[in-house]
Amino acid sequence: MALLEMARGQYKKWLETENLLLLQGWKRDGLTDEQIAHNIGIRRETLYDWIKKYPNISNALKMGKEQANFIIENALFKKAKSGHVTAQIFWLKNNWRDKYNDSQLSVEERELLKHRIKDSELDTKIKEAKLKILQNGDGSAEDHLLELIETIESEDEREHGTE
Template structure:
């Protein structure tokens, strides 16, 4: 009986490769292409072989956490050092080398768009655009429209 194509991917080496592709941000469609199967076949494999499903989930989880951390960093603002390098001749080695010529400490201001995105998703009870407001009691409205003498 012929071996199934999936067998190449349920060993340690194949699972590490699948996880790495997921961690690199490849979509399931791209991973299926790399494996040489259709996306529907990959989806079938994920249902049939928990090791494949787990490897893809594990890889994607790492990337999701990295993006979450980057979003939070951007929302809060951060400090970083900007490095300027220039090519300079080194008399001892008789060749050009990159040398740090300037080091500047900078501050990235907090990003309000990142803050809004974070709060709307993490605290929808307080930060969503639509707020549910419940009113109890009577609302007597007595509206009088006066058209004046000319319009009547």
């Protein structure tokens, strides 16, 4: 039976073992979802619907993608071991990020920057709260503001472990 004739059939055909293996193989070989849908003779959106509705189809595609990732990972690792400098750099940057990253900041500087960003976000929340209270024109604005500020400060204390 020609592939195109099979493709025009129901999704049920694609739940058969040999067709699930075909889907898996296509994904393992690096085909995109659009290419796989084309091979089946359906639209990409239809394939996405099938993936949502039929776990066997979803699992076949996931397994094929995992196999492809393992194949590429193994090839990269072999290249890195054989002295291919680019492969070595790529491997280290992705597998030993604390030591080999492109950031010019030290680990301590990155942590300090994270805390500064968090502090800035909290200051923004406080300013937004003040503005909201002033816009509401509530007679007890000060009470609401103090309550909100205390909530934000408590959140900051929990985040940074300070009191």
